[in-house]
Amino acid sequence: MPIMPDISTHGWWLDWSLLIISMVTLLVGILSFALIILALIYFRQSKNPTPTRHLSGWITRLIILDISMIIFDIIIAVFSTWGWAETILKSEESLEAKHGEALTVNVTGRQFFWAFDYAGGDKAFGTADDFTLGNDLVVEKDRLVVLNMTSGDTIHSFFVPHLRVKYDVIPGRTTRVWFVPKKAGEYPVLCTELCGLGHYKMLSNVRVLEPDDFDSWLDSRTVTLSENPGPLRSGGPGQSQTVHVSDSKDGSLGARADRNVGVTPRSQ
Numbered sequence: 001m002p003i004m005p006d007i008s009t010h011g012w013w014l015d016w017s018l019l020i021i022s023m024v025t026l027l028v029g030i031l032s033f034a035l036i037i038l039a040l041i042y043f044r045q046s047k048n049p050t051p052t053r054h055l056s057g058w059i060t061r062l063i064i065l066d067i068s069m070i071i072f073d074i075i076i077a078v079f080s081t082w083g084w085a086e087t088i089l090k091s092e093e094s095l096e097a098k099h100g101e102a103l104t105v106n107v108t109g110r111q112f113f114w115a116f117d118y119a120g121g122d123k124a125f126g127t128a129d130d131f132t133l134g135n136d137l138v139v140e141k142d143r144l145v146v147l148n149m150t151s152g153d154t155i156h157s158f159f160v161p162h163l164r165v166k167y168d169v170i171p172g173r174t175t176r177v178w179f180v181p182k183k184a185g186e187y188p189v190l191c192t193e194l195c196g197l198g199h200y201k202m203l204s205n206v207r208v209l210e211p212d213d214f215d216s217w218l219d220s221r222t223v224t225l226s227e228n229p230g231p232l233r234s235g236g237p238g239q240s241q242t243v244h245v246s247d248s249k250d251g252s253l254g255a256r257a258d259r260n261v262g263v264t265p266r267s268q
């Protein structure tokens, strides 16, 4: 049914919610247009030469119509709120209780790239083994991923169609999305907020690795490269940082990230 393949665990109900909302909206649209056409024919001037203000026979029918519209609205509101509550309102604790330990990644949107901060092997942010990837989000298959997102400049929007996540990334605020990827592979990350002249090239990717591959990938992220934390980092100056910016295949996106944030790329 969905046009874009879904590799998330939660995407099925999002797809169904959208389908049901679309079908209900279509039905209401067809019904509304049919009623307008019916009224134009039934109350045409040639049949009703004298206009009337009295709709005595129509009041019941209008009430039934109003009630059915309210029921349609309630259906749409229930499905929309359900989707919103499932994705946004759940606390990290309740997500971890359901899906197991989360991989937490701090995301920063900037003109015009994405930076992904990892806590490293010790799973704690603000320590020496933290590292940052430019335009490359690496996650583990079948493991809960929680993204805490903010922006370094203007409003961006983080969108991964295959994972059914899309949320605004706002300066001065932290927004959160979560997902559990169930298929290994590489999938595009897009910015869906017009964030400036380079918005069109704000492309990134998410790599979903098998658990073993993810563990060995994480173990390999241990090269300390820069004394300068750069504007992406939250640590103080002089603190030793592990910063890997270029993991993209051709290095072009990473190279742009380096130029913008002034950190040293890690050659692969």
Ligand SMILES: [Cu+2]
Residues within 6 Å of the ligand: 109, 110, 155, 156, 157, 191, 192, 193, 194, 195, 199, 202
């Ligand atoms: Cu953007």
